[in-house]
Amino acid sequence: MAEQVVAAVRTAPGTTELREFPMPDIPDDGALLKVEVAGICGTDVKMYAKPPFADPVIMGHENVGVIAKAGRKFVERHGMGEGDRIFLEHYVGCMRCEWCHQGEYRHCELTDWRTNPDARRYGYTSAMNPYHLWGGFAQYLYLPWNAVIHRVPDSVTPELAGIVTPMSNGIEWALFDGGVGYDSTVLIQGPGQQGLSQTVACKQAGASLIIVTGTTRDAARLDLAKTLGADHVIDVQAEDPLDRIREITGGQGVDVVLDCTSGAGVTPVLLGIDALKRRAGTLLIQGELASFPDFPVRKLTEKAITIKSARGHSYRSCELALAQLASNRFPLERLTTHTFGLGEVDRAIRAVGGEVEQDVVHVSLLPGE
Ligand SMILES: [Zn+2]
Numbered sequence: 001m002a003e004q005v006v007a008a009v010r011t012a013p014g015t016t017e018l019r020e021f022p023m024p025d026i027p028d029d030g031a032l033l034k035v036e037v038a039g040i041c042g043t044d045v046k047m048y049a050k051p052p053f054a055d056p057v058i059m060g061h062e063n064v065g066v067i068a069k070a071g072r073k074f075v076e077r078h079g080m081g082e083g084d085r086i087f088l089e090h091y092v093g094c095m096r097c098e099w100c101h102q103g104e105y106r107h108c109e110l111t112d113w114r115t116n117p118d119a120r121r122y123g124y125t126s127a128m129n130p131y132h133l134w135g136g137f138a139q140y141l142y143l144p145w146n147a148v149i150h151r152v153p154d155s156v157t158p159e160l161a162g163i164v165t166p167m168s169n170g171i172e173w174a175l176f177d178g179g180v181g182y183d184s185t186v187l188i189q190g191p192g193q194q195g196l197s198q199t200v201a202c203k204q205a206g207a208s209l210i211i212v213t214g215t216t217r218d219a220a221r222l223d224l225a226k227t228l229g230a231d232h233v234i235d236v237q238a239e240d241p242l243d244r245i246r247e248i249t250g251g252q253g254v255d256v257v258l259d260c261t262s263g264a265g266v267t268p269v270l271l272g273i274d275a276l277k278r279r280a281g282t283l284l285i286q287g288e289l290a291s292f293p294d295f296p297v298r299k300l301t302e303k304a305i306t307i308k309s310a311r312g313h314s315y316r317s318c319e320l321a322l323a324q325l326a327s328n329r330f331p332l333e334r335l336t337t338h339t340f341g342l343g344e345v346d347r348a349i350r351a352v353g354g355e356v357e358q359d360v361v362h363v364s365l366l367p368g369e
Pocket residue numbers: 040041042043044061062165
């Protein structure tokens with residue numbers, strides 16, 4: 001094993017440098033992961049352009065790899081060791097609080113970099129912290145005793161495992177938060193990796209109507225949405241989406257609206273409120289906006305709408321996502337459109353942001369290439 005680990009480090013806004021870190025000495029309760037695939041999502045685009053703090057960070061929070069080295073206690077605790085392929089949650093939980101006991105590591109204070117300067121979250125944590133290797137854009141990652149890992153079934157390739165995160169978000173947001181199930185009617189706004197994963201989750205759960213919206217430049221993604229189970233797709237630049245949704249639903253509106261757009265401002269929320277059924281629909285929002293001028297709160301209460309926030313995934317949704325991938329029921333490999341090597345992190349993130357490349361759905365970094 002090499003003595004040095006090469007990692008792509010975010011050193012300033014929109015800037016990446018390759019740096020070397022010493023190969024960590026693994027304690028008895030820790031392990032080392034050889035990163036195979038690090039998925040990139042819209043959050044990376046934002047964090048890359050405007051880092052929340054100045055410390056160097058190895059980004060990459062959607063990580064899959066093979067355990068290269070594991071201490072005795074780590075193996076005992078996790079039931080996994082050298083040679084096992086795992087999906088690693090980016091939350092490193094305290095394992096003591098009520099959230100951790102529920103498998104809701106996303107809510108644990110130890111994982112919350114916004115409120116806790118000592119938080120541990122892969123892809124977000126400073127590389128100045130002990131062991132340094134806290135992100136997936138690197139040859140190796142450090143796994144402490146409290147890393148949250150899931151075994152990747154043998155039938156799932158590393159490439160396919162790269163979309164566990166969007167798939168688990170799809171299950172979490174559409175099914176657990178949105179309550180989509182048998183005979184539900186759903187509007188999914190945005191046909192990116194997230195919207196397409198929600199489409200599969202909704203289809204699998206038994207939704208009777210799935211409508212996916214996108215823009216003119218999303219033509220290929222909208223076609224893919226149909227392949228994955230959308231009943232209707234709408235190009236919001238070519239036709240009025242609300243008119244079309246009313247036409248499709250016979251004026252009834254839909255049960256659930258899932259906002260999977262990125263940087264679309266207030267528009268998807270306003271459309272969602274109007275597109276929901278007369279009473280008691282559910283709206284899942286991304287909450288990228290710091291404020292929402294003229295928010296139609298009266299319309300919201302008159303329609304008795306419930307708002308849910310899109311916020312990561314639980315242990316259970318990761319397990320279900322892996323099972324979904326292992327089932328091969330949907331051609332999910334068609335989501336994995338672009339891959340880049342460790343030296344191309346900057347380009348890979350810009351591809352997700354739509355600055356370079358075309359027809360991008362999901363981008364993976366393969367640090368071994
Ligand atoms: Zn992500």
